Amino acid sequence: MEPPRRLAMAWGAFVARHRWWVLAVWLLLVLGLAAFAASTARILSPAGFETDTQAARAADVLKSEFPERRAPALAVVFQSDSAALEDAGYRSQLAAWRLDLERLARQTSAPQSPTVVVGPILSQDRRTAALLLESNEQPAYFLAAAREASGIRHEGPARVFIGGFAAVYNNFVMHSEQDLGQSERLSAPLALILLLLVFGGVVAGALPVLTGLGTVTVALALLGFVARIHTVSVFSLNVTSVVGLGLGIDYSLLVVNRFREELRAGADPETAVARTVGTAGVATVVSGGTVAIGFGALMLSHLNVLWSIGLGGSLVVVVSVLASLTLIPALLAVFGARVDSLALPFTRNRSLAGFWRGLAGSVMRRPLVFIVITLGVILLLASPARALRPGVLGSESLPPDDGAVQAQALGESRLSFARQQPAILVARGVRDLNQARELEADVRSAAGGQPVTGPGDVPPQLLGLYFKPGYAVYEVSSPGEVNDPSTHLWLDRLRAASWPPGVTMLIGGEPAAYQDFLNVLAGDVPLVIGAVLLLTFLLLAIAFRSVALPLKAVLMNLLSVAAALGVLTWVFQEGHLAAQLRFQTAGFTDATVPVIIFAGLFGLSMDYEVFLLSRIREEWLNGRSNAEAVAAGMERTGQVITSAALILVAVTSTLALSQLSLNKGFGLTFAVAILLDATLIRLLLVPAMMRILGDVNWWPMRRQALRRAT
Structure with missing residues (x-):
């Protein structure tokens, strides 16, 4: 007999002898961690796609050197088919919303990054309007504000849609929580029904489901503990839950099936547990090792979203393997031959061996x-x-009828919201305004005919948004969607452009951030x-x-x-x-x-x-x-x-x-x-x-x- 199998059999015999202690530890563990597992979703981050890139460094420079440059974090879009802004009810509804947004602006403002309310922006027929909450902070900073805004209600003739990057982030979190709840409500009963058909008995069928649910509870709690000290992406939530339940059931099924086989061969329950752990238990360790390698490799990524999914997957695999070596063997030692009790009548004398x-x-x-x-x-x-x-994927991952998606569609079709965000070039080492204007000619040449807005184009009252001693900012319209190959080729040409000695150019904005x-x-x-x-x-x-x-x-x-x-x-x-x-x-x-x-x-x-x-x-x-x-x-x-x-x-x-x-x-x-x-x-x-x-x-x-x- 191979040494790993001998060791595993000895461990199985130990668990069988101390089965009540093992079950007590698991019961305390699951009950103690259940509350932490339930709160994990609320502390995960909708971000996780940022890392140290040129676009990120450009954003940092803009925030520190041009704090007055703001972008919409929230866009509240109003649309009515029957009333225009001249309607008293419409004006009242808009005014009530403005008061709430100004309150949110005060709550989220910081000395170096004030949040302001802009608008209303009106359509030509004055039936569609928008109020914008603008700041130079990242959208994730406004997650709580977006969640609060989604609960605001004011009577009026206009339908209200809350959009902007912060709303998209909030809806990601909200939908992830809902998806997790729906998945858990559906998957556990489905798994139980299938296990009842596989094993032909209530006890044998229920044990893997209970093990899977316990595994998920512990793994989600551990994920939450990590999230309290390190950013963990919300996208790890559903993968951890579904993989945990599936693996917990898979490994339990293998162990229970081998245990029943050993009982049919004439072994007593404790011996059957030892032999089961020495065979099926070893298989779950090797199998769990391969799954842990797959998810663990994601933690080598520089992107937090992949690191988070790798972390969640690895945690749940470790807990699943531990359950297959402790919890299930202890339960089998308790039930013994009664594992086949409460058999379903239509499954008796059924065999697929032939x-x-x-x-x-x-x-x-x-x-x-x-x-x-x-x-x-x-x-x-x-x-x-x-x-x-x-x-x-950005808002495209949301359902077509999501409020943030509809807000963006209305903004683009009726309020002239930009469909494509510009690339933003941040030049460092610019001595004076004359050099900034001369540099704009180089930017236009590198942009390949795309429209450019810089210090040489704006009126004096806006110059502070594009120039300060040492820095100049240029907005360049991209030729296509942010994921379009033509946009990537165009950005490559921008990055390859040469600039005057002493000038360093950082390329940022949404198109560059996506490419980075x-x-x-x-x-x-x-x-x-x-x-x-x-x-x-x-x-x-x-x-x-x-x-x-x-x-x-x-x-x-x-x-x-x-x-x-x-x-x-x-x-x-x-x-x-x-x-x-x-x-x-x-x-x-x-x-x-x-x-x-x-x-x-x-x-x-x-x-x-x-x-x-x-x-x-x-x-x-x-x-x-x-x-x-x-x-x-x-x-x-x-x-x-x-x-x-x-x-x-x-x-x-x-x-x-x-x-x-x-x-x-x-x-x-x-x-x-x-x-x-x-x-x-x-x-x-x-x-x-x-x-x-x-x-x-x-x-x-x-x-x-x-x-x-x-």
Whole structure:
């Protein structure tokens, strides 16, 4: 017996003997942390996309040197089909709102960054108006003000829509909280129903769900503790919750299933617990290691949003593995043979062993046929990914009927709000106004014909917004949308322009900030992908004492990821199912989503690989031939893998009903990819490949040498 298995069995026996102490610790832990877990959503940040870039440094200079330059943080838009501003009720409604906004302005003003109310700005027919809350602070600073504004109500003929960056941020947080609540309400009952069908009994079916909920509670509380001392993005919330519930159930299902198998083999409950931890428990440790590697690699990113999701995913994996080694074994030791009590009548005498035995036999007889068919399906699903175009989602991630989206649409169509924000060039080292005006000619030349506003264009009363000794500011209209490739090429030319000696030019504004974000992400991607591939390979090589198996596993997972990205592109970039899923099609894919899907899915998919390979290896070490071991492992784990996958699909797919399109993208893509991975890849392609490779699977060690080594 291998040393890790001996150690795990000893641990399982210890947990079985001290089961009541273990359960008491978990009960105190979950009850003690429940309140902290419930408050986590409120302390997470809607930001997380900023880092040390040239655009960020330009914004810092503008804030410190040109504090009077302000931008709208909130835009309250009024629109009436029946009344114009001359209507007394309309004027009263507008005046009441102005008083509230002035109160918010006083609450958010600081000595160096006063907040002011601007407006009303009126449409030509005077039926649409807007009041703006302007400041030089970042939009996240006004999150509380946006939340308070969303609750303000004043009677009048106009409909009111609250927009601006602060409102978008607030709505991200609000929708994330709602999405989490909806996902939890749907996923736990769905998982319980599926587990009842899988196990055929109330007790065995309920244990994994209770474990999953306990896992999520502890993980969310830990995430909240980190958020109290370090910025953690709100986008980590749903991933942590859904992955935690899914993994908690997955690992519990594997452990409970193996425990029942040991009981049927004649072991007493304590011995069955020890053997279960020595087999299925070890598999959950290896599996959890691969998932932790996937999410942990995201913490290598310079972007807080990816770091936060990596943190949340890693925390929940650690808690899930700990639960599979402590909580579930303790519960099984308590229930013992009664784990099958309260059986459902229609599930009695039901066995799918014959189906899995037949499928295994078919795969072993015709491996090449199964390889060709499954590869064809996977490559077909992956083909749209060739057109994947990364970008940065803003308000496009919100539902089409969201107030911030409608406010922006009304502002652009009726109040001449700018659809495209200008690039802002901040020049340092400008001696005087004459040099600032001469430099403007260089800016115009570099801008390639795009309109430029600078110190040489504005009246004297506005000059302070564009020049002060040592600094000059130039606003340059961008040629297209912030995510348009033409805009990126244009910014590249601006960045490559040469400036007079002694002048340093910082390029900021929304277009440059978006491009800087994409550039930082592009620099992080090779590190994240490289870390995931290398560490996963090394972990599996150590666990299985093989080079061929981990190499094949990594290649299979790359196929899963490719298919997932194809589905993501087809649905969310090209807009298929947009009406059914209620999201805005932006024409590009948010650049963070493929990275998160790669890291998360690579680990989650490896779950089923580890489940399958662990059992195949166990059968091979017991003396079966390679083909016999593959068939037996497939027969013994086929139902567990498909059941675990269906439950994880049910849990993750609840995110497809979210209001945020980012969450929809995660949910739908993960669900489709996991289902594909656990069926076509793990139960057809992987066994077929192992049948073809034969004893090469176990290279470089032979069975006899491996037995001597253990």
